[in-house]
Amino acid sequence: MSITINNVSKKFGEFTALKDINLEIPNGKLVALLGPSGSGKSTLLRAIAGLEPPDQGQIIINGQDATHVDIRKRNIGFVFQHYALFKHLTIRQNIAFGLEIRKHPPGKTKARVQELLELIQLEGLGNRYPSQLSGGQRQRVALARALAVQPQVLLLDEPFGALDAKVRKELRSWLRKLHDEVHLTSVFVTHDQEEAMEVADEIVVMSNGKIEQVGTAEEIYEHPASPFVMSFIGEVNVLPRTASLFNSHAFGPHHSENGHQDPVFVRPHDFELLTEADDTTVTGTIQRVIHLGWEVQVEVLLTDNTRVLAYLNREQRQQLNPKVGQQVFIKPRAAKVFAGASTTAPAQFIFGTGI
């Protein structure tokens, strides 16, 4: 079932939580709504659910205008961050709950619950109570409960938000596999870019009640449509165009309307750090070295007082052997400038292949 959102806006008093949202969620896809706190992700999800009717616009589910359809008639499954299971019911009874209130024949309910227990890989635990499960197992049960009634759309609001990092990581790869089996059109809210990139077919990046960009993980990382997206998806150095690093690059004059020069964005892994100078490098001193095992992060203070963050892979680290106080020679391999850095204008100038 596809979902089409046409010109949806929502205000809370004077505050605009959603501004003219247009979005197409294709049938069978898992789409993440990604953005910082307060960007409107949950409001959009709640509008799709029918919990928060929009002030303007339309929500079309499976070709039918659902904007004013009652939530109970939308046939939508939900999983929330704190989706409390019924404590006094067993796992089996929790999963069966929606089917029972819909008066499914008991024999069919039993078979469906068994099928779902297998799907969430908790076959042996059906007779336990929620307090006897881990947080991750409970969220899997919440998911099974949402799927039991065969919804046409599944909505998940930070479903793993309350779990620790390791369980969270396990559950997201599990959710991805589950989706590949079930293929239910799903919308997933998260503020964690890694989670969105790992789980979703498509990512909708939101900021201030607006959509900044829609694309695959690769598209939004490699071709960010705006400075916001570039900064939100992965680390980035935002540097003045006048920094000596860019002296050998012909950016051409470009000033925003307010007269400021647009900043230059460089990903930390797009710096080259050398032990010898050449005519395109700038001299700097290593201020800090952070070892993360698979990569090393170094902070370098350049002679013009610009401070940059660079990431080195293992090979580069072996070549450079970075130490605090060490002199290095640095140049950007790739950089990006946006025309009018506060707007969503496309990139105005790019060099290098990295971005």
Ligand SMILES: Nc1ncnc2c1ncn2[C@@H]1O[C@H](COP(=O)(O)OP(=O)(O)OP(=O)(O)O)[C@@H](O)[C@H]1O
């Ligand atoms: N019922 C409400 N009444 C007033 N303001 C609200 C209401 N619901 C949401 N808001 C405001 O709308 C904005 C968007 O909220 P929303 O919950 O959609 O953000 P979010 O991106 O999901 O953030 P988070 O990740 O923190 O949940 C916030 O500034 C919030 O305070």
